[in-house]
Amino acid sequence: MNSVNPEIRPVQARTRPRRRTRIIVPVRRRFGLRTRLTVTFALGAAVLSSLLSAITFGLTRENLTAQRERSAVERAAVDAARIPAQLPEVPTRLEIEQLLRDIPLTDGAAAALEYRGRWYTTDTQSFGIDAVPLSVQSDVEAGDAIKLHASVNGKSSLILGVPVPALPGGYFEAVPITDLQRTLDRLALTLFIASLLTTAGGGLVGYWASRRVFAPLLDVGTAAEAIAGGRLDTRLPVGGDSDLDLIANPFNEMAQALEDRIDRDARFASEVSHELRSPLMTIAATVEVLENTRDELPERAQTALSLLAADVDRLQQLVEDLLEISRFDVGAIKLHLEDVRAAEMIIQAVRVLGGGGVPVRFEPEVGEVMVRVDKRRFGRVIANLLDNAERYAGGATAITIERIEERLRVSVEDRGNGVPIEERDIIFDRFSRGAEGGNRSNDSGVGLGLALVDEHVRLHGGRVWVDDRFDGEIGARFVVELPIIEPPADSVSDSLIEPVNLV
Amino acid sequence: MGTRILTVEDDERIRTAVKMALEDEGWEVEEADTGEEALQAFTRQPADVVLIDIMLPGIDGFDVCRSIRRVSDVPIVMVTARADTHDVVAGLEAGADDYLTKPFAPKELSARIRALLRRARPAEVGVTHLRFGDLEIVPDEGVVLRAGVELHLTKTEFRLLVELASAPGRIFSRESLLEKIWSYGYFGDGRLVDVHVRRLRMKVELDPANPRHVITVRGLGYKLQP
Numbered sequence: 001m002n003s004v005n006p007e008i009r010p011v012q013a014r015t016r017p018r019r020r021t022r023i024i025v026p027v028r029r030r031f032g033l034r035t036r037l038t039v040t041f042a043l044g045a046a047v048l049s050s051l052l053s054a055i056t057f058g059l060t061r062e063n064l065t066a067q068r069e070r071s072a073v074e075r076a077a078v079d080a081a082r083i084p085a086q087l088p089e090v091p092t093r094l095e096i097e098q099l100l101r102d103i104p105l106t107d108g109a110a111a112a113l114e115y116r117g118r119w120y121t122t123d124t125q126s127f128g129i130d131a132v133p134l135s136v137q138s139d140v141e142a143g144d145a146i147k148l149h150a151s152v153n154g155k156s157s158l159i160l161g162v163p164v165p166a167l168p169g170g171y172f173e174a175v176p177i178t179d180l181q182r183t184l185d186r187l188a189l190t191l192f193i194a195s196l197l198t199t200a201g202g203g204l205v206g207y208w209a210s211r212r213v214f215a216p217l218l219d220v221g222t223a224a225e226a227i228a229g230g231r232l233d234t235r236l237p238v239g240g241d242s243d244l245d246l247i248a249n250p251f252n253e254m255a256q257a258l259e260d261r262i263d264r265d266a267r268f269a270s271e272v273s274h275e276l277r278s279p280l281m282t283i284a285a286t287v288e289v290l291e292n293t294r295d296e297l298p299e300r301a302q303t304a305l306s307l308l309a310a311d312v313d314r315l316q317q318l319v320e321d322l323l324e325i326s327r328f329d330v331g332a333i334k335l336h337l338e339d340v341r342a343a344e345m346i347i348q349a350v351r352v353l354g355g356g357g358v359p360v361r362f363e364p365e366v367g368e369v370m371v372r373v374d375k376r377r378f379g380r381v382i383a384n385l386l387d388n389a390e391r392y393a394g395g396a397t398a399i400t401i402e403r404i405e406e407r408l409r410v411s412v413e414d415r416g417n418g419v420p421i422e423e424r425d426i427i428f429d430r431f432s433r434g435a436e437g438g439n440r441s442n443d444s445g446v447g448l449g450l451a452l453v454d455e456h457v458r459l460h461g462g463r464v465w466v467d468d469r470f471d472g473e474i475g476a477r478f479v480v481e482l483p484i485i486e487p488p489a490d491s492v493s494d495s496l497i498e499p500v501n502l503v
Numbered sequence: 504m505g506t507r508i509l510t511v512e513d514d515e516r517i518r519t520a521v522k523m524a525l526e527d528e529g530w531e532v533e534e535a536d537t538g539e540e541a542l543q544a545f546t547r548q549p550a551d552v553v554l555i556d557i558m559l560p561g562i563d564g565f566d567v568c569r570s571i572r573r574v575s576d577v578p579i580v581m582v583t584a585r586a587d588t589h590d591v592v593a594g595l596e597a598g599a600d601d602y603l604t605k606p607f608a609p610k611e612l613s614a615r616i617r618a619l620l621r622r623a624r625p626a627e628v629g630v631t632h633l634r635f636g637d638l639e640i641v642p643d644e645g646v647v648l649r650a651g652v653e654l655h656l657t658k659t660e661f662r663l664l665v666e667l668a669s670a671p672g673r674i675f676s677r678e679s680l681l682e683k684i685w686s687y688g689y690f691g692d693g694r695l696v697d698v699h700v701r702r703l704r705m706k707v708e709l710d711p712a713n714p715r716h717v718i719t720v721r722g723l724g725y726k727l728q729p
Binding site: 274277278279280281285286288289339344345348349352379 | 523608610693694722
C-alpha cells in the first residue's frame with residue numbers, strides 16, 4: 001500500500017482554523033476576461049474584414065478583367081475586319097508588316113497575322129510564331145475566335161485570335177495586362193491594410209467594451225476590499241442600472257449580514273467583558289483588603305492569600321487577553337493611533353515595566369524615527385515580549401532598534417535555549433507555548449501573550465518573527481517590524497531621550 | 504473631617520469591597536446604588552470626590568455626571584467596564600475628570616483621587632494675573648474672565664488652561680500635559696487631554712470651531728496663542 005497515512009501531515013505553517021471549507025468558484029481560463037473579450041472582438045473584426053476584403057477583391061478583379069477583355073476583344077475584331085480591304089492582291093512581306101504597324105494598338109501591344117501558313121508580326125522579338133501554339137493558330141484559321149493568357153516578353157498578356165475568313169487567315173493581338181495586375185496588387189494591399197486596421201479597431205472596441213463592462217465589477221472589488229479592510233458600512237449604489245442591481249443588491253445584503261453579525265459578536269464580547277469584570281472587581285478589591293490586614297493573619301492564611309492574589313492577577317490578565325483576542329476576532333479593535341518617536345516609546349515601555357536592566361540600543365539617527373501606533377497597545381507588545389523572555393529565557397538581554405529602509409526593526413534578545421526552527425511559526429499561535437514552556441509548573445502565563453503580539457503588530461501594519469541572536473550565540477531574538485512615517489517638518493525636539501545606550 | 508468620596512455602583516458586592524478597600528486607604532466613603540440616590544446624596548451634602556459607574560439602572564452614569572457637573576466642579580472619576588469603546592470619551596465629555604477600567608486596584612484609584620485633589624488646589628504659577636486678548640486668568644483665585652464675565656471651569660480645565668498659559672506659544676505635548684495635570688506616565692490615555700481641551704474650548708473660545716486661544720498643533724500637541 002502506498003497511500004499516505006492521514007495521521008501524518010507535514011508541519012504546517014501557521015494557519016488560521018477555518019470553521020467551514022471555503023467555497024471557491026473555479027477560474028475558467030488562463031487569460032483574464034478582459035483579455036479574452038479584447039481578443040474575441042479583434043478576431044471577429046479580423047474574420048469579417050478579411051471576408052469582405054476577399055469578396056471585394058474577387059469581384060473587382062473579375063469586373064476589371066472582364067471589362068478589359070471585352071474591350072480588347074472588340075478592338076481586335078475591329079482591327080481584324082479592316083485587314084482584308086487594305087491588303088493588296090499579292091502582298092509582299094513588307095507590305096503586310098507595314099499594314100500591321102499601321103493598326104492603332106494600345107501601348108505595348110503587338111499584332112500578328114497568320115496568312116497562308118506564314119507569320120507576320122510587328123514585333124518579331126516577342127510575338128513570333130512561337131508565341132501562339134500551332135493548334136490555336138489552326139483553330140483560328142478554322143474560324144474560332146480565341147483568347148488566352150500568356151506571358152509575352154516577360155509580361156503577363158492577353159492574347160486574342162480573330163479569324164479573318166476573307167483571306168483566309170488569323171489575326172492575333174497580344175495586349176499586356178500588367179497595368180491591370182498592378183491595379184489589382186494595389187487594391188489587394190489596400191484591402192489588407194484596411195483589414196488590419198479593422199482588426200485593430202475591433203480589438204480597441206473590445207477593450208473599451210470590456211472596460212465598460214468591467215467598471216462595475218471593479219467597483220464591487222473595491223467595495224469588497226473596503227469591507228475586508230474594516231469599513232463594514234461600505235455599500236454599492238443601487239437603482240442606477242437594473243442589470244447591475246443584480247450584483248449590487250445581493251452584495252449589499254451580504255455586507256449587511258456581515259455587519260450585523262460582527263455587531264452582534266462585538267456586543268456579545270462587550271457583554272461578556274462586563275460580566276467577567278464585575279466579579280473580578282470584587283475579588284481584586286477584597287484581596288486588597290485582605291492584603292492590608294496580612295500581618296494579622298495566621299501563617300497558613302497568609303500563604304493562601306498569596307496564592308489567591310497571584311492567581312487573581314493571572315485571571316485578570318487572562319480575561320484581558322481573551323477579551324482583546326475576541327475583539328480582534330470580531331474586528332472591534334479601534335486603534336488610537338498617534339505619531340510617536342519609536343525609540344522614546346520603547347524606552348518608556350521598558351521603564352514602566354521595571355525592566356530597567358534591559359539596555360535599549362540604537363544609532364543616534366534612529367532616535368528621531370517616527371511610527372504611527374496605538375501607544376498603549378504597542379506598549380503591551382514590548383511588555384509581552386519582555387515577559388516572554390522573562391518567563392522562558394531568564395530575561396531579555398537587550399533591545400535593539402534599527403532602521404531598515406522604510407521600516408523599523410525592534411529586536412528583543414535573550415539567552416535562553418532559543419526557538420527551534422520548526423517552532424518559530426507556531427510559537428505565535430494561541431495557547432502554544434512550545435516544548436520549552438509546556439512543563440513549567442509555576443508558569444503564570446496563559447499562552448496568549450505572543451498571539452497578542454502577533455495580532456497587535458499586524459494591526460499596526462507590521463510583522464513579528466523569531467530569529468537567531470545577532471551574535472549567533474544560543475538564545476532567541478524576537479523581531480518586530482513596523483512601517484515608519486515621515487516626521488512633521490516643524491518637529492520640535494523636546495524628546496526625553498538621549499540617543500545613547502540607555503541602561 | 505476626612506475627604507469624602509461618594510461611590511455610585513449598583514453591584515452591592517463591588518460597592519462593599521471597594522468601600523472597604525478605600526476606607527483602608529483612609530478615605531471616608533458614602534455609597535449610593537442608583538443615580539437618583541447619588542444625586543440626592545450629593546445635594547444633601549456634596550462630596551469631595553465622586554466615583555461613578557457608567558452602567559447604572561435608571562439614570563445612567565453619564566447623566567449623573569452631567570447633573571453633578573451642572574452644580575459643582577467636584578472631581579469626578581468614571582468607572583467603565585469597556586475601555587476601548589466610546590464610553591471613555593462620552594464619560595469625559597459628560598464632565599468626568601478621569602476614568603478607570605474595571606477591574607482596577609483600589610490602590611490605583613486612591614492614587615488617582617490624590618492626583619485629582621492635589622490639582623484641585625491651584626496657584627503654582629507665580630504670576631497673579633494673565634491676559635490673552637479678551638481672556639483674563641487669575642490663577643490664585645481660580646478665576647477666568649472673558650470680556651469681564653466670569654467663566655465656570657472645572658478644576659481640571661482650569662489647571663489645564665493655567666498650564667498652557669504658563670508658557671504662551673510653547674507647544675505642550677499630550678504626554679507632558681498628562682504628566683503635569685493627571686500624573687500619568689508616557690502610556691497615559693491621550694484622549695483625556697483631547698477631550699479636556701475640547702471642553703475648555705467650549706468655554707473660553709467665542710467660536711469653539713475656530714479656536715483663537717487654545718490651538719492644536721498637529722502631531723505635536725497644544726499651545727496657548729497669546
